[in-house]
Amino acid sequence: MGESWAGGRIELVVGDITRLDVSAIVNAANEGLAPGGGVCGAIHRSAGPELATACRSAGPCPTGDARITPGFDLTARYVLHAVGPVWQGGMSGEPELLAGCYRAALDLALEADAASVAFPAIGTGIYGYPLDLATRIAVATVGDFVAAHEMPGRVVFCCFSPGDAGVYREQLDIRFEKPG
Ligand code: AR6
Numbered sequence: 190m191g192e193s194w195a196g197g198r199i200e201l202v203v204g205d206i207t208r209l210d211v212s213a214i215v216n217a218a219n220e221g222l223a224p225g226g227g228v229c230g231a232i233h234r235s236a237g238p239e240l241a242t243a244c245r246s247a248g249p250c251p252t253g254d255a256r257i258t259p260g261f262d263l264t265a266r267y268v269l270h271a272v273g274p275v276w277q278g279g280m281s282g283e284p285e286l287l288a289g290c291y292r293a294a295l296d297l298a299l300e301a302d303a304a305s306v307a308f309p310a311i312g313t314g315i316y317g318y319p320l321d322l323a324t325r326i327a328v329a330t331v332g333d334f335v336a337a338h339e340m341p342g343r344v345v346f347c348c349f350s351p352g353d354a355g356v357y358r359e360q361l362d363i364r365f366e367k368p369g
Pocket of ligand 1: 225228230231310313
């Protein structure tokens with residue numbers, strides 16, 4: 190289906206993250222881990238009301254960090270709630286905070302022995318992080334993590350539109366060998 194890089198360990202797909210057959214999906218969450226709009230709303234709708242209850246116990250979560258809950262009615266066994274920064278112009282630590290929440294989600298995936306993890310474009314919707322800048326950080330952070338760890342064996346970047354996927358493809362081609 191999707192294209193892949195890094196020997197098949199990093200994939201790019203276009204679609205709804207709640208539909209993916211992966212061990213864990215990442216939620217673009219807020220610090221309160223409250224059900225919101227965007228991908229967060231879609232994940233809560235698909236997982237069912239138990240997810241909000243689990244989030245009340247798992248949270249709050251500071252910006253730049255992540256928390257884990259079960260996936261309930263989702264195909265994914267886990268949801269990794271990663272809190273990206275609200276974009277304030279880029280001089281308020283946004284790059285470090287965005288990279289931090291990716292790393293925290295990957296660390297939780299590793300601890301949970303999740304074989305595959307899917308990320309949405311954290312921060313780039315309601316939180317306003319410019320997509321090209323966020324994509325560089327996502328690709329670099331995930332790229333460094335898969336180079337240093339055997340698990341998760343497969344990381345999927347799930348874009349909601351073909352245009353967004355084009356931005357990811359460009360960055361993935363720069364960081365890795367172009368797919369054969
Ligand atoms: N599957 C994959 N990606 C999606 C989906 C989906 N079903 N729906 C939207 N996206 P956003 P943020 C994309 O706004 O900027 C929430 O209220 C979307 O096109 O969901 O981190 C939270 O509770 C965009 O590319 O997250 C927080 O309060 C990306 O997901 C706040 O919004 C992220 O957009 C977080 O804002």
